[in-house]
Amino acid sequence: MSIGCGDERIDSGAVASVDLDAVAHNVRELQQFAGDAAVMAVVKADGYNHGGVEVARAAIAAGAHELGVTTIGEALELRAAGITVPMLAWLHRTDSDFAAAIDEQVGIAVSTAGQLDAVVEAARRVGRTADLSLKIDTGLNRNGVAEADLDAVLDATAAAVASGSVRLTGMFSHLACADEPEHPANDAQAERLRDAVGRAARRGTPPGVVHLSNSAATLTRPDLGFDMVRPGIALYGMSPIPDLGTFGLRPVxxxxxxxxxxxxxxxxxxxxxxxxxxxxxxxxxxxxxxxxxxxxxxxxxxxxxxxxxxxxxxxxxxxxxxxxxxxxxxxxxxxxxxxxxxxxxxxxxxxxxxxxxxxxxxxxxxxxxxxxxxxxxxxxxxxxxxxxxx
Structure with missing residues (x-):
């Protein structure tokens, strides 16, 4: 059984109360820190175990522009609940259903040439243009397009855009040391992302939005906001850098x-x-x-x-x-x-x-x-x- 089961036969009297007003408060606080950048509310893992659909609705009502999830399955659950705002899924398996994502206008982030090829093939099969983002590995060395592969992926992306298979809606990366605001890796990663964006633009395919900041960077590095920020844990009212305080957030x-x-x-x-x-x-x-x-x-x-x-x-x-x-x-x-x-x-x-x-x-x-x-x-x-x- 999982949280939220509601089967009275196994009810121990334990309750996780999720305060949706606190979610809304946190979105508004995060928007203040983000300035002109839009807020993508990250609701992966069932909204960090708070209830993805309900948290998403509260976040959108409070001004969140977009939703971020890990898997296409998570995104499809949000669509099935009637949520229509832009959303992005960024981690895929070899059997991920890109066609279903394209049908439901879910943004697909790719990290390899193989994933890009699969999205293009799915778009042709579905007969619709895919909303594509490129995740760039700027130093976390986890997911994302590696530097050695970047030019080839950008060339393939430009060809896919020209064919009408995809539109390049975004480029982004993920920080390794955001909980240390002055760590030199943060600036180095931002510069690598800027370089990748510039290389895409020179191919005639500038991305619609660029984003890098997670919760910690949103709260402490406004200079890294680009076009959009991606707060996760802060949305749920917990400080990503406890030593620096609560930042006015309210636990949910x-x-x-x-x-x-x-x-x-x-x-x-x-x-x-x-x-x-x-x-x-x-x-x-x-x-x-x-x-x-x-x-x-x-x-x-x-x-x-x-x-x-x-x-x-x-x-x-x-x-x-x-x-x-x-x-x-x-x-x-x-x-x-x-x-x-x-x-x-x-x-x-x-x-x-x-x-x-x-x-x-x-x-x-x-x-x-x-x-x-x-x-x-x-x-x-x-x-x-x-x-x-x-």
């Missing part, structure tokens, strides 16, 4: 679960598998109905806090597949079975945020929010959802 996801049980534990008694925590004094513990099958990873045990009725309590002992335990201390009068336990959110009710989990795990907030799964139900809140945001 709040994770909560129910208190399933409360019991007394005597001094010297231990809790959960392996007895990794022993009560130093008589205490009361609460059982929270969420575990590593749902994205509360096992190594978080004893390293995070939950908020119940406005007060934080530490987790103790090992996180289990379906549950974990928190120490309420000697006085549990403010906590009852069925109470909501907040694991992370924007912090409005004293709860931790996803970055706190990321710090505890020595990872990034992206991994935290995309890792929530299992029996967690997704709920959309905010004005666009028809519910009141909390």
């Amino acid at each position: 996801m709040t994770l909560s679960a129910q208190v399933a049980n409360i019991k007394k534990v005597s001094e010297g008694e231990s809790v959960s598998y392996g007895y990794t925590w022993t009560a130093p004094a008589d205490t009361v513990v609460a059982l929270i109905a969420l575990g590593y099958a749902d994205g509360v990873v096992r190594r978080l045990g004893g390293r995070f806090e939950v908020t119940i009725a406005g007060r934080r309590y530490p987790s103790v002992g090992r996180v289990c597949m379906d549950q974990f335990v928190v120490d309420l201390g000697g006085d549990s009068s403010g906590v009852a079975v069925g109470d909501e336990a907040l694991l992370f959110g924007p912090g409005d009710r004293g709860e931790a945020n996803a970055q706190d989990w990321a710090d505890a795990l020595e990872t990034i907030s992206y991994e935290v929010v995309t890792g929530i799964r299992g029996r967690v139900r997704r709920r959309f809140v905010g004005a666009r959802s028809g519910e009141a945001a909390h």
Whole structure:
């Protein structure tokens, strides 16, 4: 089962609330940083696990000009939901359905001559002109047209444009060190992209738009904005550079679960598998109905806090597949079975945020929010959802 399943037979009471008003707020903030550049809202991986269709609609309503996804399948899901704005898919397999993308006017980014040939062939088969972007490898050495292949790909692109098979709607690249704003690689990559664009223009095929900036560059390097920026994690309210602050962004996801049980534990008694925590004094513990099958990873045990009725309590002992335990201390009068336990959110009710989990795990907030799964139900809140945001 995946997040958002809604099958009451397996409902653990865990909820990932997605605040669509926060999405809209973040788009408006990002547009301020982007200046004259348009905003492409990146909604890949089901909107970073927040709900791709719903996030996309909220982002578009707030002013996002275009959508970015990884796969054609993701783009087709958005089209099936009635979303008509321009969108771009940039990672393909050998069996990717370019014909379906062309039929649905999904922009296709290619990184190799072979992919370009496949798009041209699909366009001829469909009888429509494909919206083509060239992804340029400017130094990340991951995906993108390599420098050694660039002239040949540009020549083939010019021929495809001349034949009416494609229109060159964009050229772009991806930064390797954007979370270090002054890293020299950022300027070097921008210069390589400019050079590639110039080489395309000299062949009579200037791209419609040029884009480079991810979230971090959007927020810290306005000089790299080109025609459009591609924020991802910032759209969901998490800072791509936590050391530099929140940039006025608002976290979108709040994770909560129910208190399933409360019991007394005597001094010297231990809790959960392996007895990794022993009560130093008589205490009361609460059982929270969420575990590593749902994205509360096992190594978080004893390293995070939950908020119940406005007060934080530490987790103790090992996180289990379906549950974990928190120490309420000697006085549990403010906590009852069925109470909501907040694991992370924007912090409005004293709860931790996803970055706190990321710090505890020595990872990034992206991994935290995309890792929530299992029996967690997704709920959309905010004005666009028809519910009141909390």
